[in-house]
Amino acid sequence: xxxxxxxxxxxxxxxxxxxxxxxxxxxxxxxxxxxxxxxxxxxxxxxxxxxxxxxxxxxxxxxxxxxxxxxxxxxxxxxxxxxxxxxxxxxxxxxxxxxxxxxxxxxxxxxxxxxxxxxxxxxxxxxxxxxxxxxxxxxxxxxxxxxxxxxxxxxxxxxxxxxxxxxxxxxxxxxxxxxxxxxxxxxxxxxxxxxxxxxxxxxxxxxxxxxxxxxxxxxxxxxxxxxxxxxxxxxxxxxxxxxxxxxxxxxxxxxxxxxxxxxxxxxxxxxxxxxxxxxxxxxxxxxxxxxxxxxxxxxxxxxxxxxxxxxxxxxxxxxxxxxxxxxxxxxxxxxxxxxxxxxxxxxxxxxxxxxxxxxxxxxxxxxxxxxxxxxxxxxxxxxxxxxxxxxxxxxxxxxxxxxxxxxxxxxxxxxxxxxxxxxxxxxxxxxxxxxxxxxxxxxxxxxxxxxxxxxxxxx
Numbered sequence: 001x002x003x004x005x006x007x008x009x010x011x012x013x014x015x016x017x018x019x020x021x022x023x024x025x026x027x028x029x030x031x032x033x034x035x036x037x038x039x040x041x042x043x044x045x046x047x048x049x050x051x052x053x054x055x056x057x058x059x060x061x062x063x064x065x066x067x068x069x070x071x072x073x074x075x076x077x078x079x080x081x082x083x084x085x086x087x088x089x090x091x092x093x094x095x096x097x098x099x100x101x102x103x104x105x106x107x108x109x110x111x112x113x114x115x116x117x118x119x120x121x122x123x124x125x126x127x128x129x130x131x132x133x134x135x136x137x138x139x140x141x142x143x144x145x146x147x148x149x150x151x152x153x154x155x156x157x158x159x160x161x162x163x164x165x166x167x168x169x170x171x172x173x174x175x176x177x178x179x180x181x182x183x184x185x186x187x188x189x190x191x192x193x194x195x196x197x198x199x200x201x202x203x204x205x206x207x208x209x210x211x212x213x214x215x216x217x218x219x220x221x222x223x224x225x226x227x228x229x230x231x232x233x234x235x236x237x238x239x240x241x242x243x244x245x246x247x248x249x250x251x252x253x254x255x256x257x258x259x260x261x262x263x264x265x266x267x268x269x270x271x272x273x274x275x276x277x278x279x280x281x282x283x284x285x286x287x288x289x290x291x292x293x294x295x296x297x298x299x300x301x302x303x304x305x306x307x308x309x310x311x312x313x314x315x316x317x318x319x320x321x322x323x324x325x326x327x328x329x330x331x332x333x334x335x336x337x338x339x340x341x342x343x344x345x346x347x348x349x350x351x352x353x354x355x356x357x358x359x360x361x362x363x364x365x366x367x368x369x370x371x372x373x374x375x376x377x378x379x380x381x382x383x384x385x386x387x388x389x390x391x392x393x394x395x396x397x398x399x400x401x402x403x404x405x406x407x408x409x410x411x412x413x414x415x416x417x418x419x420x421x422x423x424x425x426x427x428x429x430x431x432x433x434x435x436x437x438x439x440x441x442x443x444x445x446x447x448x449x450x451x452x453x454x455x456x457x458x459x
Contacts (some may be wrong), residue, residue: 011071015095041428042392042459044169045163047303047314049342052242053141053188054378054384056368058098059331062130066404067203067370068097075371086137086379087324088371096372098238099211099328100425108396115335118343119362119387124396125346125355129458131400131409134381136365139188141382142365147194149420156166156198156436158420159313161445163204164197164436172269172440174207176313177259177306180227181211181296184320184334193317199438206315209302211295212294216270219287259305273305288342297341304348307358321364325376346389358392359426361419370405382408386419394459417451425453 075093102111106123119126135151137141148155156164168175178195195206209215224354248407276284276291280300284290289297296318305313313339318338323330340361349355365384368377383402389395421431424445432453435442 001119005279017082018201018451023365031276033431034203038430038433039425039428042426044157044357044358045307045312045314045429046359046361046423046427047307047345048159048302048316049338049360049362050143050146050315050317050362051338051362052190052317053139053185053323053364054142054366054368055321055334055364056323056327056331056380057130057385058368058370058377060113060335061099061111061128061326061387062383062402062406063098063102063113064370064402064404064406066340067095067096067406069158070095070405071097073076075405075458078088080371080403084137084381085369088369088373088378092370092398095370096377106396108398109278110398113335114331116339118339121343121391125350126389126395127393127399127455128385128387129414129419129454130383130402131414132384132416132419134365134384135407137186137366137381138193138378139365139379142379143190143194146416148198149417150198153193154196154198155443156200156204157206157444158423158445159195159206159286159315160197160204162313162412162424162427164200165434166312166423166427168193170269170312171310173273173309173311174206175311176315177301177311178206178315178317179211179299179319180208180319181294181299181337182319183296183337185321185330186317186324187249188322190317190319192452194374199434199443206313211299212292215274215302218414226287228284270308273302273309274323276301283348288340288346296338296339297344300341300345301348304345304352304354307349307354308352317390323368324378325374327368327376328427330376349390356393359388359393361423362387362389370407380407384452388457390421392459394457397457399454399457412456414454415449415451417446417449418454420445421451422454422457426458 058067070233073095075095080093101114103114104110105112105120108124110123112120112129134142134145136145144153145151147157163175176195183393193207197205241352275306287297287301289295289301291298291301296316299316303316307316320334320337346355346360349358364384367380367384369380383406401410402408403410424431424434431446435444
């Protein structure tokens with residue numbers, strides 16, 4: 001019978017034996033131990049275009065003639081009595097009609113605001129959901145709910161869940177990458193916990209790339225070092241980490257090892273990722289950007305390059321949709337910053353044969369009120385719009401309907417959990433069986449509340 005000290009010595013010295021097997025299981029946690037796909041996968045990756053700040057559905061994808069007719073008149077109390085409002089609580093409520101005109105587009109005739117003329121060109125390729133609703137009326141908790149399916153901070157983000165279930169196709173780049181840009185309206189901050197792995201293994205968390213300059217700080221080989229010397233140093237550090245992991249059984253040691261090894265591989269991969277000289281001038285003009293300029297357009301181009309290199313989940317935040325005042329000019333400015341690039345991304349993916357196995361999602365954390373807040377709109381959780389495009393999506397589709405004033409859902413309500421269930425379904429995972437054991441419970445991205453795949457938008 002071993003004494004505890006002898007056990008530790010045995011495990012420490014058995015790097016090719018039982019101890020290494022145990023550590024290997026820790027290293028593999030989340031990539032192979034997750035629920036394997038149980039459905040035919042329609043897509044391989046997700047590009048989630050997060051319009052942070054709450055885009056007004058009433059100025060983008062949900063035209064309400066009756067609201068325009070009642071512009072300036074009191075909002076009927078039957079809509080708002082007893083309802084949760086944000087900054088308009090207890091104030092006079094007056095209707096505000098759409099500040100921009102809408103037109104019908106494509107064979108499908110989908111009504112889209114004139115401030116989104118380039119996205120409108122894809123009317124027959126997108127599925128617009130006009131009946132989204134959410135639970136949280138302020139930005140940060142609403143982002144938390146949209147990203148994690150929970151109102152409680154600290155749970156894994158959807159990107160981490162996807163990476164846990166499917167792993168990454170890229171060996172040299174993170175499987176989950178986040179990019180941010182700002183402009184056009186009040187730029188609410190986005191906390192890094194929005195792409196946390198929560199209770200999932202730490203190496204599944206999102207990695208934020210910088211939008212300007214070097215995408216990852218300190219990833220370049222320091223002056224005076226060679227790749228061989230750098231590799232020797234990392235191997236030595238990781239041998240020490242493996243000894244620590246064997247002694248403690250701490251899964252975060254495995255995360256540390258993976259991060260060191262990924263960082264080394266990124267030293268070669270990131271310069272290639274940023275070698276934009278292989279992009280044609282026509283492509284750059286299509287996106288409307290100078291690569292690395294920090295814009296949403298540049299991030300969209302980088303998203304396509306990341307997708308080409310096997311990154312599983314790419315999330316782009318544009319912080320600029322919070323229009324409590326001056327919404328007429330403000331939302332037009334913000335829309336101009338994202339419209340051309342969103343269209344270019346869809347076009348570029350399609351031209352390269354990648355749209356068929358990529359899911360693109362465009363939308364914010366909530367909508368805006370039909371009632372005026374001065375010359376702007378307040379936060380609104382009862383109704384908002386998103387659109388999806390790509391593999392498995394039935395283009396030219398409008399799903400759901402709001403009431404005549406765009407305040408609440410009149411038909412086919414869609415929850416955040418429904419959106420998550422649909423995303424997992426398209427990736428080939430049964431959202432009801434896709435779980436991770438934590439704190440004695442089988443946890444799910446879709447939580448414990450009822451959720452359904454939005455089958456009406458599926459091809």
